[in-house]
Amino acid sequence: MGFSNRIIRHFDDVLDWTPVRKSLLVLVILIVILVHYWAFQLYQMYFPSKYINYDFLMGTQWGLPLIIFLGVLLIYFGKRLEDKDWAQQLFAYLSTFYYSITLVILGYVIGLSNMTTGLVMAGAPLFGFVLFQRKIVYAAFSTATVMILALSTLSAYGYIPYAPLFKPEFFYAFKARPFYLLCMIYFALPHFVTIFGFCDLFFIRWRQRERNIHHISITDSLTNLYNRRAITHCLENALAQNAELVYPVSVVLLDVDFFKKINDAHGHLIGDKALQVVAATLQSTLRKADQVGRYGGEEFLIVLSQTELEQAVIIAERCRVAISNAYVSDEQDQRLQVTASFGVSCSEQCGYQLDKIVRQADKYLYEAKHQGRNQVVSILNTIRT
Structure with a gap:
């Protein structure tokens, strides 16, 4: 059996998982993304680029590890609450808010007006609608949208810096454009892989369900002939x-x-x-x-x-x-x-x-x-x- 088939079989019944278990999946995905961002931070701490705001980088060096620690803590409590009925919706709300707020903060650090933000804003809700109730997704997405609008407005009027990870002159230097492009590709890559990869798996499962339902609807269960x-x-x-x-x-x-x-x-x-x-x-x-x-x-x-x-x-x-x-x-x-x-x-x-x-x-x-x-x-x- 190929690797892709093993992955599909592992997530074959993901749509039937409990809300807590689905939330744990989202948290694990987010932790992987955060570790990906942290690797960039560590690299720039020891091999800084001339376009990186080193003071901001060093001043917030414990931010990402702390966010990752909170995510691991949530996973720990989620595993303990997986079979609790009262925790299902509560933990789903908690995990989706943690997911959305964390990505908004990271988006602000690297700049909200780029392809990474667009990819997340378009893909994450789709990913969420497959897993959770609409009201949970709408609540998290609305909160993230309000935060993005607020941060963008404050940046536009100069109350807070735009993309504080980079030096201000970074956005005006022609020679910085290749570096900026590589950074955006690096930051967008894990979102692209997780959102499109898992959505593809989910839709494969959906298509299988549709085929199974159609087969059941036209088949006599005893003889396996047409009904x-x-x-x-x-x-x-x-x-x-x-x-x-x-x-x-x-x-x-x-x-x-x-x-x-x-x-x-x-x-x-x-x-x-x-x-x-x-x-x-x-x-x-x-x-x-x-x-x-x-x-x-x-x-x-x-x-x-x-x-x-x-x-x-x-x-x-x-x-x-x-x-x-x-x-x-x-x-x-x-x-x-x-x-x-x-x-x-x-x-x-x-x-x-x-x-x-x-x-x-x-x-x-x-x-x-x-x-x-x-x-x-x-x-x-x-x-x-």
Whole structure:
């Protein structure tokens, strides 16, 4: 398994995590970002650039370690509160406010009018909306926005310096531009990786969920075939598409013989196994383009697009023989034969109306059961065992 797949599996159920656990994830990400910034600070302390405000750097040298320590402390308490119901929302608020306020402070230090601030302002709320309730994200984002506006206003009117990490002449020196660009790339990099990386993971998980939900919505859980709604939709589409080209559509409706007796004599588990055997037999016998679903109880419906009645009867007979050759073992390991009765109809005789073509197939199915079961009946003839 590749590294990316291991990461995806680790965060596979992140959307189902508790708010505290999600908050711990946010805090860990922030600590990594802070350590990234701290590495820049340490490098400049020992190898200072001529564009760095060294006095400010040394005067605030313990600021980042203190913020990191507070983050680690929050993680410690979060781990202890992870299973506490009362702490879920409270800790989510605390962690998101810590995240947003910390990044605003760091943004002020390096300058609020740059691509790093824009990336965080655009990406962090998106990241937050995936993890937390909207009110939590709005509260933290609103606070951060007010702080940014206040700091920007104070900087614009000269009450506080803009980007105090850098010397004032830094922003006017043409030769400083490459250094400034490298600094901004350095500061933006961890935000870019975490925001876009985790959002990608979350959306992968979301897409997987959507596929799973769609599969559940169209699948019969017992037989793993289409459920009634899905197979009816397949028939509707087949009739609509083939009606335009005047291609025939055939419908096969089948019912497991004496299914109630199987349930009464051997129990519902054996009855379920019988349905599963029939479903598996139909899947292995039908063509790839054919569609089959559980229509209700012990009934199955098969949609045969671009198939004339004569060919549909042959396919139904092939399925009948395959089912009669299958068996189910009961609790005493005795083999129970399973048979089914089939009714076949076709749009060539019934037209392309769904109700009419299904009603005709149901009519022939009733005749097959009335005439002795385990046979295929259509308007053409009756094929007996």
